[in-house]
Amino acid sequence: MSKITIARVASEAGVSKGTVSRVLNARSGVNEETRVLVQGVVARLGYVPDPGARQLARRGRHVIGLMLDDDLRRGGTYYGILRDALEDCLSSEGYHTRVISTERGDAFSTPPDGAILLGVHLDDPRPAQLEERGVPFVMIGRSLHNTAWVDVDNLGGLRDAVRHLVALGHRRILHITGAHTGQASVQRLEGYLTGLREAGLPEDASLIFDGDFTAIGGYRAVRRVLGSKLAFTAIAAASDEMAHGAVSALEDAGLRVPWDVSVTGFDDIPLAQRHALTTARQPIAEIGAAAAELLLERMAGKPVRSRLLATTLMVRSSSAALLSTTSSTVHQH
Amino acid sequence: MSKITIARVASEAGVSKGTVSRVLNARSGVNEETRVLVQGVVARLGYVPDPGARQLARRGRHVIGLMLDDDLRRGGTYYGILRDALEDCLSSEGYHTRVISTERGDAFSTPPDGAILLGVHLDDPRPAQLEERGVPFVMIGRSLHNTAWVDVDNLGGLRDAVRHLVALGHRRILHITGAHTGQASVQRLEGYLTGLREAGLPEDASLIFDGDFTAIGGYRAVRRVLGSKLAFTAIAAASDEMAHGAVSALEDAGLRVPWDVSVTGFDDIPLAQRHALTTARQPIAEIGAAAAELLLERMAGKPVRSRLLATTLMVRSSSAALLSTTSSTVHQH
DNA sequence: ATGAAAGCGCTAACAT
DNA sequence: ATGTTAGCGCTTTCAT
Numbered sequence: 001m002s003k004i005t006i007a008r009v010a011s012e013a014g015v016s017k018g019t020v021s022r023v024l025n026a027r028s029g030v031n032e033e034t035r036v037l038v039q040g041v042v043a044r045l046g047y048v049p050d051p052g053a054r055q056l057a058r059r060g061r062h063v064i065g066l067m068l069d070d071d072l073r074r075g076g077t078y079y080g081i082l083r084d085a086l087e088d089c090l091s092s093e094g095y096h097t098r099v100i101s102t103e104r105g106d107a108f109s110t111p112p113d114g115a116i117l118l119g120v121h122l123d124d125p126r127p128a129q130l131e132e133r134g135v136p137f138v139m140i141g142r143s144l145h146n147t148a149w150v151d152v153d154n155l156g157g158l159r160d161a162v163r164h165l166v167a168l169g170h171r172r173i174l175h176i177t178g179a180h181t182g183q184a185s186v187q188r189l190e191g192y193l194t195g196l197r198e199a200g201l202p203e204d205a206s207l208i209f210d211g212d213f214t215a216i217g218g219y220r221a222v223r224r225v226l227g228s229k230l231a232f233t234a235i236a237a238a239s240d241e242m243a244h245g246a247v248s249a250l251e252d253a254g255l256r257v258p259w260d261v262s263v264t265g266f267d268d269i270p271l272a273q274r275h276a277l278t279t280a281r282q283p284i285a286e287i288g289a290a291a292a293e294l295l296l297e298r299m300a301g302k303p304v305r306s307r308l309l310a311t312t313l314m315v316r317s318s319s320a321a322l323l324s325t326t327s328s329t330v331h332q333h
Numbered sequence: 334m335s336k337i338t339i340a341r342v343a344s345e346a347g348v349s350k351g352t353v354s355r356v357l358n359a360r361s362g363v364n365e366e367t368r369v370l371v372q373g374v375v376a377r378l379g380y381v382p383d384p385g386a387r388q389l390a391r392r393g394r395h396v397i398g399l400m401l402d403d404d405l406r407r408g409g410t411y412y413g414i415l416r417d418a419l420e421d422c423l424s425s426e427g428y429h430t431r432v433i434s435t436e437r438g439d440a441f442s443t444p445p446d447g448a449i450l451l452g453v454h455l456d457d458p459r460p461a462q463l464e465e466r467g468v469p470f471v472m473i474g475r476s477l478h479n480t481a482w483v484d485v486d487n488l489g490g491l492r493d494a495v496r497h498l499v500a501l502g503h504r505r506i507l508h509i510t511g512a513h514t515g516q517a518s519v520q521r522l523e524g525y526l527t528g529l530r531e532a533g534l535p536e537d538a539s540l541i542f543d544g545d546f547t548a549i550g551g552y553r554a555v556r557r558v559l560g561s562k563l564a565f566t567a568i569a570a571a572s573d574e575m576a577h578g579a580v581s582a583l584e585d586a587g588l589r590v591p592w593d594v595s596v597t598g599f600d601d602i603p604l605a606q607r608h609a610l611t612t613a614r615q616p617i618a619e620i621g622a623a624a625a626e627l628l629l630e631r632m633a634g635k636p637v638r639s640r641l642l643a644t645t646l647m648v649r650s651s652s653a654a655l656l657s658t659t660s661s662t663v664h665q666h
Numbered sequence: 667a668t669g670a671a672a673g674c675g676c677t678a679a680c681a682t
Numbered sequence: 683a684t685g686t687t688a689g690c691g692c693t694t695t696c697a698t
Contacts (some may be wrong), residue, residue, distance in 0.1 A: 015669085016668065016669045018668070024692095030668085034668085049692070050389070052388045054692055055385045055692090056389055062384065063384070079413045098424075099417050216552065216577065216578060220585070223585070244549065252556065340675080340676095348684075350686090351677080351685060362684085382676075383674090386676040389676070389690045390675075391676085
């Protein structure tokens with residue numbers, strides 16, 4: 001059984017390759033009857049156009065650069081999934097993804113035909129460089145530039161976590177922040193504050209603890225909290241890693257999650273599932289898909305668009321209703 | 334400036350497209366002089382072959398499957414780097430990498446022309462499935478099967494770390510193991526024991542602590558150690574994550590690294606550099622390159638070969654010579 | 667509205 | 683050892 005080509009579809013439908021192509025690409029100027037006929041044959045044969053041939057014939061260019069600094073690339077979980085999602089979407093459209101390491105300096109020896117930027121900083125030179133060279137691009141994460149971007153609703157995610165905790169009866173909710181440098185941390189902190197505000201709870205700076213997105217950071221934050229005799233019943237961390245560290249520290253101090261303290265994370269990495277952590281899930285695959293879509297639009301010369309994707313609160317067993325006794329409030333053990 | 338094609342390279346080099354193609358694909362039957370000449374022009378022009386056209390022109394589809402379970406793919410650091418290395422090597426040979434998720438079950442709707450297997454378990458069905466379908470493959474990590482594999486010398490790496498600690502004067506060296514299930518953990522433990530044996534030190538089961546490859550696991554292991562009044566001056570952890578957790582726990586207990594305790598890791602992830610951790614570096618990119626090479630050999634019908642890659646001990650400031658006073662031995666604080 | 671034919675950039679036979 | 687040429691599967695003129 002050899003591969004099904006457009007020629008096969010054409011002959012089987014009794015039309016020319018050109019007509020089949022027109023149908024495939026939803027081009028105008030095809031008789032409704034013929035269109036239906038061809039679509040039928042396509043479906044029956046299970047024909048899938050060859051992406052490579054397609055791009056080749058379209059005379060377009062086909063290389064998409066995935067630009068990131070090595071640190072991010074080595075940074076873990078997020079990158080792998082995102083990369084896979086991106087590749088999935090783009091390769092089916094006939095594009096080929098190439099990783100361009102900022103550090104290796106091979107950035108522009110051969111500019112790609114389009115680019116996806118990861119980990120863009122405020123004074124990042126890449127957007128300007130690409131602009132200058134006329135390479136269309138989409139950034140993952142928001143920016144001030146007037147460019148296309150895709151981002152997750154960090155604020156909304158943390159706000160949802162706080163809402164959830166408030167609904168469970170919690171009033172003394174701590175927040176462990178991520179690294180100061182990132183936009184995401186700032187937005188998540190803002191989400192935390194928004195959640196408190198919505199619930200009519202006071203914003204109390206003493207409830208906010210610095211983390212660094214690592215499990216150890218979360219662990220240590222809780223250690224500090226416990227050392228400070230602060231009263232609290234819940235912790236909304238800015239990442240799953242930190243939430244995991246926080247849970248561990250609570251356990252090591254003899255507190256039980258969720259009975260004594262409720263904890264929520266952010267991201268929904270596999271670790272969150274393993275530890276049954278309530279968390280705001282980032283739709284990483286969707287972010288990749290959206291980025292691919294927007295980039296293709298840009299490459300087609302369409303106007304700049306951006307997308308903010310919502311998180312989904314995954315309620316698991318690290319959060320529970322506050323017991324209605326006053327004694328349940330945790331004081332220094 | 335229009336796109337640079339093989340024709341452009343050919344004319345610029347004063348040869349035919351065929352010759353350029355032969356050079357590009359490292360085919361035999363090209364004069365050394367011409368080869369160098371063409372390579373020069375390719376480099377000067379920054380020519381990159383169009384992946385689509387390439388795939389189209391080749392008869393077969395030339396698709397390499399990257400098979401892993403989603404858990405591994407989401408597992409972080411290692412995967413991202415490896416994937417990049419693999420893609421680098423394979424795409425320059427005209428192959429296209431496709432991620433095949435074991436869980437998504439799309440494994441064999443269209444079998445790839447070759448496959449790289451990650452995270453193979455003892456009773457993994459994939460090797461047999463591939464064998465049955467005649468798909469050549471290479472596994473990353475050793476196995477009992479008579480198949481090609483690439484692996485890092487886990488035993489040697491840990492042994493080197495222990496040797497290093499012994500050379501610094503350490504005698505009471507702890508080991509924190511990884512997850513029990515993995516081959517890598519077992520081999521690293523074996524390396525630890527080998528190191529002790531070489532130095533004429535006794536194998537003492539009470540010096541071995543269970544970790545789980547996470548920072549929190551390392552942190553907790555050290556907590557247990559400190560709670561047990563065990564005397565020790567160094568820790569050889571089976572991963573950087575765990576070493577990092579161990580260092581944190583030591584610090585939190587008022588001990589200073591490396592003055593009071595020396596710590597070594599394994600992997601050399603970016604975190605190890607940030608925290609100046611002495612560690613056995615895994616040559617991840619080389620592993621990818623070797624896997625690509627061996628797979629290409631297999632696909633060319635050459636005999637099965639395997640490769641064991643050495644680690645490199647990166648000596649940084651988490652390890653130091655043992656002070657020659659007896660009092661430097663750490664007891665329960 | 668449809669068909670015929672000319673490429674897109676590349677590889678692989680077949681010549682030389 | 684190198685040049686020549688015929689496609690690979692598709693889109694896109696240009697005819698009809």
